[in-house]
Amino acid sequence: MADKLLGVLILTRHGDRAGFYQDPKTYTASGTAITPLGTKQEFQLGQLLRSMYLNASSPLNIQGMNDTLVNQNQIHVRADAGGELGVIYDSAVALLQGLFPANANYTQDLANGTDVQGALAGYQYVPIESVEPTNDVSLEGYTLCNTFNDATTAFYASAEFAQKKNETSAFLAMLPPYLDGRPVTLENMYNIFDFMNVQSIHNADFAKALPPTFLPQVRALANWHEYGVFTSANLDGAGNIAGRAILPGIIANLRSIANATDPLKFAYQSLAYKPFLSLFNMTGVAQAHPELAGLVNYAASVAIEVRQPNDGSEPVIRLNFKNGTDASFVTYPLLGGSGDVTISALANHVNPALVNSTTQWCTACNNTQDRGCGALAQAAAAALASAPAAHRHQPISPVGAGFLGAGLTVAVMLAMFAVLTFLGCLTIGRGKGKARRAGTPSSKSDHDEKA
Template sequence: MLPKLLLASLTAATTTVSAEQVLGVYIFHRHGDRTSKAWPPVNLTPLGAQQVASSASFYRARYISSSSSSSSSSDNTNTNTSIAGISADAAVLSQLSITAPVDNVLQNSAAVFAQALYPPSKAAGSQKLANGTTVEAPLGGYQYIPVNAVTSSASSAGSESSAWLQGSSGCSDAVVSSNSYFLTPEYLDTLNRTHGFYQDLLPVINSTFNASTATFKNGYSIFDYINVATIHNASIPSSNLLTNSTLKSLYDLASTHEWNLAYNASEPPRAIAGSVLAGQILTALEAIADGDKPTAPRLNVQFGAYGAFMAFFGLAQLPAASEDFYGICDYASSMALELVAPSADRTSPDDLSVRFLWSNGTAAEHGLKEYPLFGQSQTTLSWNDFKAGISKFAVADTQGWCKVCGNTDGTCAANATDASSPASQQSSDKGSSGISRPVAGVIGALVTLAVILGLEALVLLLGGLRLVKKSTLAGGAGAGAAGETAAKA
């Protein structure tokens, strides 16, 4: 009996279950493997769909299954990671928000993710009618989870069909800022220094690139083209040139190229994709933390492009935690931000905390690792500290986006406001007498009309003119007088 009791006590001491409770999660996810951007249309591949599905299964096990837990090797504890109150088997749409831009690769990735997150369920897919007939839903109980379209700089439409990072952002100042990179000494030095490197690869890429385009300026496009080929092509022209060292250089150069287009510490507009993503994260988690929106989704999943990851990483100072954040993330990479309460009965904003977790590649293969945000040393931040840190660069509404981007047309024209306070804005809409401009305009029009009528009356009086009915004129005038005016002397 004693050994059994001792074993039980040791087990209890080494493996504990934390009372911690996950209240909500925001996941930003890259698409799975796809075809090359050099040969549109770009499509999600079966491999890519499998990568995304496996990632969704991982997140299902972590956040949705009733027995969800994660183990920490540092303190030998098992922590319950299931989201409080989330449905385990049947998808409750009010608890979920799954979004992707209008883009074939990203929309399809999100659709695959949704189905692996909540697989077909026969229990949710059958119905007994009044006449006693049982109807089975099609596709084995397929659960209809909508993927809502988003249009923002974080996930712009057609982003996977464009090789230019800011090509579809719509942010004027971001495009100008990114283009300015091509004028920097750093870029020009790399362009000249690597010219021979890219020219030597022409035997591999000459079906798509020529001597004038095989340069660092197309560093990402060339990397993407070769990367796709190494995954899918059984044979590659002059493949002997693609040594491990060469492939690493292609990746490093492409990462340098895209990092500098996505982020610059001194030019906030360049990282607009990360700012918008930060605003979306803050808005979603704030609705849960403040508790003023009890129907707010508990699990938010957005699919987007690698450039948004880079922009967010730069703004959140993640390269200070690891230089790996400088690189282009792999297919099906994902980051998750968890809003956590210390226990189920302590859920006030002052008690909450936020964790940032990251997987470079599908989480099913690599798992999630915690990293500190905003240059901090701890990986868990209080909700108030997290909110203060992310608010420094988050863009959460159209007015803020227009201000950062410098756009004045379209939606921004309708949202343009004076930078002054509401009171001074109201004052500027009034004259010195306190009359509003619309009312003053009406009064002015009436005064002008009165003046015109008065002048006409004066002319008639001084000129001895009189008004004659048109019918009177018609009766008294002959054919030769048909062209005379109504006002006669």
């Protein structure tokens, strides 16, 4: 049994937002905005996480983590800056205000003898890496992914989908009066649910007029629809692309937390709902608990704890999930087991399906143009074109082919690095984001710590 909590990785869905629309095939989304309710939900989630993991009297207290003024070496934060624009980033800002509230001890002595407190009564500016999908595919692996689009089209053309259409046609025919002209099709199910859900929260007249069973029925269909789109039976299936792209960063964070020489203790990623579906599917959680095979609520949170067993063996991980503001954290075993699993066990299970680089994503998504794939293709073509003519046209032995292949691989990689360096192209994982919040300097008492 684990007796020491080394740290935690937090994954959260954004808070309440205004409605938006996303293409039912490509999932290209229009912009939206976070609401005051959404910021409050995330702030309260941050407060809850603080009470659990940064409270010395809590049984889940992370030993050695600074719980007063943030130590930037101990925390790593990333936020998806894709289709829902500032909603996900703003959710991270609100959560971090609850996790690390303003601190009156955030002060500094100046040379003229005055003592200055930080702005907003000591507000703490925790750095947030803004993950732009055009620069980093890790948090939105499904965007502009041709194989994902093809898999979605195939799902819509399947016998399973046709059967569901037939079963639900009578119910869908009753929805147009409540949808403000939106297409009432099973393919458009998420947009139907999103409109009705947003209106039910923010429009009193709509909430009063909507029959009480309609929203739960629409939610159930949206759950089925989105799980069908964002999962695959095979780990390396196109439907799992959201999970396949985000898992390398998750595993890297978990390993950093488990590494006694690495200062990281708290990792946090602010996300859309899509990766949760793939993650629960790929880790066996949804299969064992079908209630998780669907949409997660606003401010839902996964907390993956890294624990050190009493016997000093390899650290293990434990997944806890809280489905929105009114729920509590519940532990769900990973990989079909009944208890904690090692990081190696998780990594070995998913490794064959992981998308670890932009190059792998371009191949997995059959894309030669977008998100840096065009630059990679040009670099490869340039490297091949620069190979000596004799190497390109003369037949060679299998042994010679092996040496030539190795040489061309090196040439291709060098050309790729040159082109990508020039263009400032993509990364996976801890890549550069366009926006980061300025860090909090150390306090007087922590002056010797790196901010």
